[in-house]
Amino acid sequence: MVPRTAATQDDLRRHNRARLLRRLHEGGAASRSDLVAFSGLNRSTVGVLVSELAEVGLVTEVAGSAGQVGRPSLMVQPAADSAVVLAFDLRVERTVVALVGLGGNVLVRKEQRHKRTSYTPHAALRNVVTLTEQMLRQAPAQASWVGIGIGVPGIVDHADSRVRLAPNLGWADVPFGDMVRESLGAQYGFIPTVAISNDADLGAVAEHVRGVGARNRNLIYVSGEVGIGGGIIIDGRPMAGAGGYGGEVGHMVVNPEGVTCRCGAQGCWETEIGRDAILAAAGLGGDQVEVADVIAAASSGNRKAQAAIDAAGEWLGIGLANLVNLFNPEVIVLGGHLRLMFPLVSGTVFRRIHYALPATREQVRVEVPALMGDSTLLGAAETAFEDLLSDPIDVLSRSHHAVAS
């Protein structure tokens, strides 16, 4: 086994301060008593830590109510205007960006369409730099810019923020993290945290921190975009695997007699429930057609569209049953077009999940994302806050005062 991390006196103080800030960021305002109960620390230690966080502006104390009769107690809350991050969701045909404050509030959000074919890494980089500038101009005065989180529809190496493969963007082996760091470093004379992640991994993080899985320690997010992506939370932590590539659910072979996938294997889950499979089965195609159109056609009685959705529902259920047996999650979240499809095929899906072992199937529920289409975007914000939340005072002191620039 690999050594566990060291724990000294200093680490302990830093660790406890970080825990309190994370609790406030993820769970919202809390009284000092709440924080005592949450942390297991004594009241005076909590007081000191809260004061330290307040001194640097990360939290404020305001009169609130603990929900009981009597005089209102002071509530500690994260200061949304103290630290901000930029979150990007780089999709195949659209870029979404948000300026997000500590505590997870979206302060500004913007969406831009682009042509898939012309969205090269350099085009995307220019896009990120321009939007960063625009967003930071709208940041609160005195806010420190602590990070930037970016979701991409591809496989990302966690060690060096390199996009190994994003087939639907046509990217292969792109050091996108370094590109962003260099451009922003040159422009601002300061390099914030830059986190590049797979889009479905971020969907899982957001739904776990702020969505339908907020009370669960084991969650699987399955995204239906052009491809089928997966993000997996195990015992409260994102599952990465050896290189950060875990969770490639779309390339689980479910039908060895099926068609050849663009990955080279035969009968991947993606070849049965991905966008192209559904459009082809419905006899539809073209750049402007979406799974939503097939669903609309099916709902209005189009037999071929209905058959396409039904077939995809069967395969969706078969694959989900596998995930239930393999991971024993409390919740599976269906994003992208799977979210739209699910209401039409839930009966089929549950019938298939019923074939999972009783012990595992009894514990799982299937949900659509609470954050709807913004799971990836908000997950990107969480990864951008990660360094601050691990060591608040140190990271804040190194950060850029966005508005002052």
Added chain:
Amino acid sequence: MVPRTAATQDDLRRHNRARLLRRLHEGGAASRSDLVAFSGLNRSTVGVLVSELAEVGLVTEVAGSAGQVGRPSLMVQPAADSAVVLAFDLRVERTVVALVGLGGNVLVRKEQRHKRTSYTPHAALRNVVTLTEQMLRQAPAQASWVGIGIGVPGIVDHADSRVRLAPNLGWADVPFGDMVRESLGAQYGFIPTVAISNDADLGAVAEHVRGVGARNRNLIYVSGEVGIGGGIIIDGRPMAGAGGYGGEVGHMVVNPEGVTCRCGAQGCWETEIGRDAILAAAGLGGDQVEVADVIAAASSGNRKAQAAIDAAGEWLGIGLANLVNLFNPEVIVLGGHLRLMFPLVSGTVFRRIHYALPATREQVRVEVPALMGDSTLLGAAETAFEDLLSDPIDVLSRSHHAVAS
């Protein structure tokens, strides 16, 4: 997100003491300098913690050599005769038991055959109690008996040590942990740690701590017994899932056109690479025939046996490719009859794994267990030591002096 655990001054000291003992238990003897380097603690703190552990007898300091020229340095080593556990591997047709000392040395090991049909939960309990008595009689004088770990070929609820289902033993919903605790409590007036686990989960633990995955943080152990079991280590920790049922790889559907599995689903991995599938395809059967016989027949030119092994090899590869894409492990360990089969089908297996995404397949290796047939047994010992390793002095003081009884 669920609160992280509290960290106070006391926790810190306990935590550091536990880390040092775990390091010695898992990694073997080390000099104080090694422990300083390992822990990040200063020399005097390490000295105090080692003295505390030595005082209760858990470690000893002996003259050793750090491998350099010069006077030998003192080595701290775990005292195998200070704390012992009992480890059981309850198989379908055989019980294996071992008395294991701190540091992982097998002090005594014994194997007993039994009839599958008569191995009811109560028969197994009597077996465990009798063997416990025999083993403890052979324990070193002054050794404290700190726990008992038991592996079963079934699904175990981690919360209450209940065997939910062990189909090949014919057990359903058996509170085996409570049964063992009550019997031993009545007999010894003391209840040690009792850990009941799935056999493949224990195989994964043992190969991770002391076997082919000792340097890896992500490992999958696939056991081929009558059924196909799986144990999964993610980022250094066993993956449990919501109820401890994760890792049921045998019921991953790989062939939807395949035969019906005893779980009710069609085309589970187990129906293609489990013992019965291989025996049936080879045209062999009966209680006395094993996959080893098919392998022997295939090796000596029996065409039907060869075809059966080849077909199983293809399906083995398809399922492993799925696991590689889903989990991105550094190592997959093949136990049971898969261990015996692997040399004959490795070419096929690697050809199939080649269909996994490049990013994931490049990082994985496939191995046979370093601990051979004893992975489950030694994993059971590790789970029995877990409480002691989490809080050495406290747990030791509550433990039974086995030999004194």
